[in-house]
Amino acid sequence: MRPGAQGFRAVWDPRSVAIWTCVALGGIVMIMPFAFMISTSLKGSDAIYELGLIPRAPTLENYALLFSEGRFLRWFANSLAISTASTASVLFFDSLAGYVLCKYRFRGREIVFVAILSTLMIPTEMLVIPWYVMSKTMGWLDTYWGIAFPGLITGFGVFLMKQFFESVPDALIDAGRIDGLSEFRIFWEIALPLVTPALSALAIFTFLGSWTAFLWPLIVTNSAANFTVPVGLAAFAGEFATEWNMIMTGAAVATLPVLAVFVLLQKYIIRGVILSGVKG
Amino acid sequence: MRDWYGSRSVGQKQALWAWIFLALPLFFFIAIRLAPTGYTGYVSLTEWNLLRPKRFVGFDNYARLWRDPVFWQVLGNTFKYLLIGTPISLLLSFLVAYYLDQVRFLQGLIRALYFIPFLTTAAAMAWVWRWFYQPVPIGIFNLILVDLGFAQQPFLRSTSQALGAVLAPAIWAGLGFQVVVFLAGLRAIPDTYYEAARIDGVGRWTILREITLPLLRPTILFLVVVSSIGFLRIFDKVYNMTVDGKGGPLNSTRPLVLNIYELAFVDYRMGYAAAQTMVLFAILLFVTLIQLRAMRAR
Numbered sequence: 374m375r376p377g378a379q380g381f382r383a384v385w386d387p388r389s390v391a392i393w394t395c396v397a398l399g400g401i402v403m404i405m406p407f408a409f410m411i412s413t414s415l416k417g418s419d420a421i422y423e424l425g426l427i428p429r430a431p432t433l434e435n436y437a438l439l440f441s442e443g444r445f446l447r448w449f450a451n452s453l454a455i456s457t458a459s460t461a462s463v464l465f466f467d468s469l470a471g472y473v474l475c476k477y478r479f480r481g482r483e484i485v486f487v488a489i490l491s492t493l494m495i496p497t498e499m500l501v502i503p504w505y506v507m508s509k510t511m512g513w514l515d516t517y518w519g520i521a522f523p524g525l526i527t528g529f530g531v532f533l534m535k536q537f538f539e540s541v542p543d544a545l546i547d548a549g550r551i552d553g554l555s556e557f558r559i560f561w562e563i564a565l566p567l568v569t570p571a572l573s574a575l576a577i578f579t580f581l582g583s584w585t586a587f588l589w590p591l592i593v594t595n596s597a598a599n600f601t602v603p604v605g606l607a608a609f610a611g612e613f614a615t616e617w618n619m620i621m622t623g624a625a626v627a628t629l630p631v632l633a634v635f636v637l638l639q640k641y642i643i644r645g646v647i648l649s650g651v652k653g
Numbered sequence: 654m655r656d657w658y659g660s661r662s663v664g665q666k667q668a669l670w671a672w673i674f675l676a677l678p679l680f681f682f683i684a685i686r687l688a689p690t691g692y693t694g695y696v697s698l699t700e701w702n703l704l705r706p707k708r709f710v711g712f713d714n715y716a717r718l719w720r721d722p723v724f725w726q727v728l729g730n731t732f733k734y735l736l737i738g739t740p741i742s743l744l745l746s747f748l749v750a751y752y753l754d755q756v757r758f759l760q761g762l763i764r765a766l767y768f769i770p771f772l773t774t775a776a777a778m779a780w781v782w783r784w785f786y787q788p789v790p791i792g793i794f795n796l797i798l799v800d801l802g803f804a805q806q807p808f809l810r811s812t813s814q815a816l817g818a819v820l821a822p823a824i825w826a827g828l829g830f831q832v833v834v835f836l837a838g839l840r841a842i843p844d845t846y847y848e849a850a851r852i853d854g855v856g857r858w859t860i861l862r863e864i865t866l867p868l869l870r871p872t873i874l875f876l877v878v879v880s881s882i883g884f885l886r887i888f889d890k891v892y893n894m895t896v897d898g899k900g901g902p903l904n905s906t907r908p909l910v911l912n913i914y915e916l917a918f919v920d921y922r923m924g925y926a927a928a929q930t931m932v933l934f935a936i937l938l939f940v941t942l943i944q945l946r947a948m949r950a951r
Contacts, residue, residue, distance in 0.1 A: 526681045585773075
């Protein structure tokens with residue numbers, strides 16, 4: 374039995390109650406910034422000095438103003454398009470590469486795997502200068518492709534998928550070969566459906582990573598029409614310097630989709646963190 | 654073609670398909686990850702403003718950063734983030750996880766509360782915290798201080814407090830991830846260990862010290878490395894919380910990554926920025942190698 378958890382009757386002992394209260398209060402403190410952000414986004418410009426968590430006269434006028442000027446909608450569309458495309462690409466190529474490295478026996482396999490694994494040690498910061506030069510030469514600056522290209526295939530995903538394809542029995546793949554399926558269809562129709570939990574974890578992380586990415590989109594974009602949500606928000610907030618209710622509305626708009634994804638997919642996200650965390 | 658393919662052995666067919674499937678990913682990793690790493694190293698040996706051709710200068714950029722007080726300041730700031738942030742965040746997240754593990758009622762919900770900040774856009778939350786730090790009558794921290802009878806604090810406007818004020822949301826944002834990983838680690842400890850200890854009549858503190866913490870060693874190690882790497886790479890929060898994203902006041906919050914960003918993409922001093930990138934890379938590599946070594950040792 375774990376320390377402190379002595380079964381049903383022990384639930385009401387004072388120590389358990391005290392622990393529960395402290396842990397729960399801590400959790401509430403953790404989400405206070407969100408509470409203040411949302412509450413202020415619902416306050417009119419005359420009420421921003423009013424500090425109460427529940428606005429006296431809640432109004433959606435900030436949101437109306439924010440969306441009426443159009444920029445945020447555009448940034449939203451940009452972020453959505455880029456994150457969706459990156460996620461689709463990562464899912465396809467990472468699982469294909471992971472599958473091959475797991476299930477095929479060929480000369481050079483070890484070297485390829487080590488090369489891909491070694492890219493995990495190279496951080497984005499290391500690469501932004503070459504990526505910028507590359508984008509400038511190829512004319513990719515300030516385009517969707519320019520924002521997205523560095524994230525279209527990830528070493529982490531290849532590694533994760535390779536681990537998960539271990540659980541697919543070789544006999545199934547051989548059976549596919551005997552049935553005369555093409556190599557690609559064996560991957561696509563037999564192996565891939567068996568690793569959907571890993572795919573969903575990878576999809577969520579890739580999407581969130583792409584949605585919240587800041588440094589590279591900041592560098593590669595320069596016209597407001599091509600900003601992603603975080604870069605747009607930074608520019609927007611800098612411009613509205615002291616209109617905190619507008620800044621909080623922008624922050625809420627940038628944050629709420631992510632919160633919605635979390636609420637819907639909580640189980641998969643936590644499981645994914647544990648999988649990637651424990652396997653390192 | 655069909656005949657040629659048909660007459661290959663099973664092994665040869667497999668190898669052929671393997672290379673066909675790997676061609677694009679492999680090209681990607683070489684062109685977008687590996688080759689650019691070498692290129693950064695090469696640029697660090699040149700002087701280059703993107704307009705005129707590169708001029709090879711050997712190790713001049715490295716000699717320059719050795720003498721550059723701003724470089725030492727930003728390196729110092731980066732290590733302050735790391736050396737203050739990592740112990741605090743690990744201690745806090747362990748405390749939360751340790752007690753949350755003993756909670757049954759609404760455990761999943763409470764865990765979610767801690768985890769939410771980890772997922773949200775850092776740039777957005779940086780602005781929320783920046784608002785909290787404003788002076789009276791806007792910033793909530795100062796309003797609370799004044800309500801309690803204390804003096805207002807300058808927070809982001811002071812060279813001595815700003816770094817801590819930027820660090821707080823960084824710790825806040827990373828806490829939930831560490832709590833979730835710690836919780837998983839705690840649950841992986843078999844109950845039999847605790848039962849045996851209880852039968853022997855061992856106290857809570859001794860159980861924690863003699864059983865829980867030693868068995869959590871791999872988890873702690875993993876989190877130390879992940880959190881160190883996170884603090885070494887801090888950028889979004891500083892950029893969004895300081896005036897014009899400059900890491901002020903007087904560079905007191907500016908970390909290495911922000912300095913590299915400014916040098917490369919505001920001043921267009923590519924060679925010098927690349928040299929500082931190589932330093933960052935060396936530090937990150939060192940931390941990762943320590944982890945690999947410690948993992949192997951266990």
